Amino acid sequence: MAARGGAAPGPAARAASASGRPGAWALMGSELSVLFRRLRTWAMLLALAAIPLLIATAVRLTSHPVPPARGPAFLDRISQNGLFVGMTAMLVSVPLFLPLTVGVVAGDTIAGEANLGTLRYLLVAPAGRVRLLLIKYAAAAVFCLTATVTVAAVGVLAGVALFPVGPVTLLSGDTIDVGESLLRSLLIAAYLAVSLLGLAAIGLAISTFTDIPVGAMAATVVLSVMSQVADNLPQLEWLHPWLFSHYWLDFADLLRQPISWTTFGGNALLQGGYILAAGAIAYGRFTSKDILS
Amino acid sequence: MTRRWLRWLPAAMVPAALTAAALAGSYQAGAAVSLPGKSAAEIIAMIGRSDVRALSGTLRQSSELGLPQLPSAGPLPSARPGANQGLAAVIELLGTPHTARIYLDGPSKARFQIMDTLAERDVVRNGKDLWLYNSADNSAAHITLPDAPAPGTRTPHAHVPADQDPKTPEMTTPEALAQRFLAAVDPSTEVTVGDPTTVAGRTAYQLVLKPRSTGTLLDSVTLAVDSASGLPLGIQLRAREQAAPAFSLAFSDISLAAPESSVFAFTPPRGASIEEKTVTSPVPVPESKHPAPGTHPAATRPTVTGKGWDTVVAFPAGVLPAGVRSAPAFAQLTQAVPGGRALSSSLVTVLMLDDGRVFAGMVPLERLQAAAAPQ
Structure with missing residues (x-):
């Protein structure tokens, strides 16, 4: 990517210019600026933003109302309340679009640098391989949150623009006001971001094994699809609670009254386990490999 | 070279440690509990004395009924016409795993939420108002209960044997009632006390009912009874020739504090289809295994x-x-x-x-x- 050598000063440049160990925040800042100056990152965020826009326009343009219990959940509520656009969009993007974008970002972390030949410059500076791993992962985590918040925020904006907005009906049948529903939308975005952290860690680990970023990206996305397929096979029921995608659709628990925090906690614990395990593998590989490019 | 291999140590250790932690967690849940010994009659009397009037908790139900999996494992829209809807709903409810939350406060306030994937079915009772709500098709039903206390307000677990005169229970103590119950079921059922266990973080006695007959499919019924309050915390039905419990329903967490009153305040959402129902007679007890004579022509x-x-x-x-x-x-x-x-x-x-x-x-x-x- 042109951004690495172009206007954006990459971590390598920053690290080399600073004397001694550069500050972690400075490295993080430059890593984030590289990530978010990439055309690819913006293209992916735009694609994610297109999902709520597409849903909102499609529902707006159809003349007859969506019958209840047809299509994805919440779809029938959109024409009555625009705030459901964001929730429907998040639901639709959970199985494929969000894992796809996270897979691209996480798979690119180490393999992308190796492919461009910038990895060894990053490591020439005494930044340390562990620190580089941590910063790369933190940047991927920030992208997870950005991606889910993008879907939620564009969904709310599209809903406000195209549909009437009012108190939101929860799954329990209770009604909450607009302010609280925005808060819940943000909570769902946060839940989904947490849900994707495990996948991001797996992507980072895979990324340390190859110099070809596309391979790491594809492997990460394929793993996320496989995990979801396995989650749907009743024969593998014993495995289900251990799959990183197991709680992905359970964000609906945040739309109950009172909120059921059990899945949020269970999900966070599970993702934490995946982060630790994948992180340990990434550490083992990245600190022991010969950096040739 | 050995230094390089040492780098891989965390990759081996961390998954092992995580697995160990997960296994230790599940082992802890099934760890032996020591409670002062009680006889079966004392445990039944404890259930009878139980005066839990308010609670909030989560129930988990799982079943291994050996039924073929139905393709539509989700909640069925209650508005779907057809005579088989009731039967299919019952089979769906009993045959597939569910998580539900229950809130109770006194005899006239209750809320029951069946938490489906991306949907929920609610039953809310607040005084004379009974609301049924299904989020899958956004439909609600409102039932105004008669003034007389509905039979549901009685403790459902105090199962009175059929030969018992229904007028006498107020006169007898729970202990005497327990003895009579044991005497009544003794010819057909062996009642024993199992090992104490932990349910939803509370220590519980286990009451095991085992049919004496070998002609039935049922192997045993295990009832977990909270050691502090006498509240039944879980029930498990085991079938012959099957290792996994055929049906189990138990609290996964429970609090005996009164829930917030806002939980019971239900107003149907805007845009929901509302069906108004009134009952003049007390609500019939649903799904009775042995229908009382007179309920059928x-x-x-x-x-x-x-x-x-x-x-x-x-x-x-x-x-x-x-x-x-x-x-x-x-x-x-x-x-x-x-x-x-x-x-x-x-x-x-x-x-x-x-x-x-x-x-x-x-x-x-x-x-x-x-x-x-x-x-």
Whole structure:
């Protein structure tokens, strides 16, 4: 990517210019600026933003109302309340679009640098391989949150623009006001971001094994699809609670009254386990490999 | 070179440590609990004395009934017409795992939420108002209860034996009642006390009811009773020749504090289809295994053969609603047997003959067929 050598000063440049160990925040800042100056990152965020826009326009343009219990959940509520656009969009993007974008970002972390030949410059500076791993992962985590918040925020904006907005009906049948529903939308975005952290860690680990970023990206996305397929096979029921995608659709628990925090906690614990395990593998590989490019 | 291999150590250790932690967690849950010993009669008396009036908790239900998986495992829209809807809903409710939350505050405030994936079914009672809500099709039903306390407000677990005079319980102590209950069930059932256990973080006694008969599919019923409050915390039904429990329902977390009153305040959402229902008589107790005489007209009154756990209930022709047999789920759930179709689960068998008669019981299919054979 042109951004690495172009206007954006990459971590390598920053690290080399600073004397001694550069500050972690400075490295993080430059890593984030590289990530978010990439055309690819913006293209992916735009694609994610297109999902709520597409849903909102499609529902707006159809003349007859969506019958209840047809299509994805919440779809029938959109024409009555625009705030459901964001929730429907998040639901639709959970199985494929969000894992796809996270897979691209996480798979690119180490393999992308190796492919461009910038990895060894990053490591020439005494930044340390562990620190580089941590910063790369933190940047991927920030992208997870950005991606889910993008879907939620564009969904709310599209809903406000195209549909009437009012108190939101929860799954329990209770009604909450607009302010609280925005808060819940943000909570769902946060839940989904947490849900994707495990996948991001797996992507980072895979990324340390190859110099070809596309391979790491594809492997990460394929793993996320496989995990979801396995989650749907009743024969593998014993495995289900251990799959990183197991709680992905359970964000609906945040739309109950009172909120059921059990899945949020269970999900966070599970993702934490995946982060630790994948992180340990990434550490083992990245600190022991010969950096040739 | 060895230094390089040491780098891989965390990659081996961390998954192992995580697995160990997860296993330790599940081991802790099943760890032995020591409680002062109690006899079966004392535990039953404890249930009878239980005065838990307010609680909030999460119930988990799982079942291994040996039924074929229905393709539509989600909540069924309650507005869908068809006579088989009730049957399918019951099978869906009992045959697939569920998580539900329950809130109770006194006899007149209750809320029950069945938490489906991306949907929820609610039952809210607040005084005389009873609301049913299904988020899958955004439909609500409102029932105004009569002034007299509905039978649901009585403690549902105090199962009074049939031969007991219903007027006397107020006069007797829970201990005496427990003794009478034990005496009543003793010919058919062996009641023992199992090892104490932990349910939802609370220590609990286990009461095991084991049928003396070998002719029934049921192996045992285990009731977990909270050691502090006497509240039943879980029930487990085991079938013969099956390792996993056929049906289990237990709290996964529970608090005996009164829930917030806002939980019981239900106003149907805007845009929901609302059905208004009124009942003048007390709400009928749903799904009674042995329907009380009089609830059925004489023509469809069931006849009971056998006794105890081997009981076979025979319904004369005409008890099945007309649409049941033509429903697609019917063909999937049942198998063809000579003279009709049979629904076999690990606990209950139902034989539906082509002439309309229906036989049901917690017995193997052969017993039903024998009961159906003309004498």
